[in-house]
Amino acid sequence: MKLDVRPMLRGECDRIEVDFELLPFEINGASIDSNVKVLGDIVDTAGYMRLSLSVSFDYSGECARCLTPVNGRYETEFVRTVVSEGTLSEEQLEEDIDEYVVLENGVMDIDEQLREELILDFPMRLLCSEDCPGLCPKCGKPRREGDCGCDLTERDPRWDVLRNYFSEEK
Template sequence: MLRGEVTRIPIAYAMDPRLPDDVEPVGCAQVRGEVTDSAGYMRLTLAASVRYRGVCARCLEPVEDTFTVELERTVAAENTLTAEQLEENVDEYAVVRDGMLDLDELIGEELLLTFPMRVLCEPDCPGLCPRCGKPLRLGDCGCPKHETDPRWAVLAEHEWGSDDSDKT
């Protein structure tokens, strides 16, 4: 492409992904995309999908899901940009160094940076019952609720969320 011989390079390969420590990748990340050249203006689009295993941050149930990330960059040769231009526009440029574009670094970093801080089994996971520890997602555990027990209703109003009230 730099020699003007092609105007489009398709991208499809598998990459060994880096994920946060508490998440385990299942197999490789699938990377897809293309580089296009429109009269010297080169554009890179990339997407990566990775299957992962983790634990729900609220109910501690195992989670297995797929995370996908996409990015777009203007492709520029190293010597066409000043150091300042590069520093101020990290998210804008993909830089060709020694005739090579490091896709692993680009998409790998994006994957790691945008991966959710907290993995959830479902977006509105209700978490665990504070009394018996059962996941509330599985239905009512049968524990008495604060608001239905008149003995605790008054206390709960004043000390909502405090465990000390249970020990009297």
């Protein structure tokens, strides 16, 4: 969405409300099941413009270990300093691109920047829980559902070191 910031640049106001939605897109293998709600404002403090947004959406995907469906609501903050084009040198922009939003002719268009930021921010892999035990390597049944009765004693001896380590821990 394009937002006209010129009234603020002319000094006619010191706050502009931001309220729009991005269309759903694919995010790290999960899907977004609602519009991406973007809410916040730009505040001008003596010529220093600060953009603060909260971004939220519903997502669904599957656990990377046991493939159980996972869904939830994701919320994150997006805070940037707003500058007019030409204010920063190319070098500054390259170094600190994730600190700034650059206006073009007094207009802010951050859809693409927001999408990229969300993709970086969203987990690379979803898990049904932090300690998901995954699937039985033999029959593929989720271990969380209980003992499948598979005999897993035939194992790679290289793992014994680790296994002993963990059983000693207990």
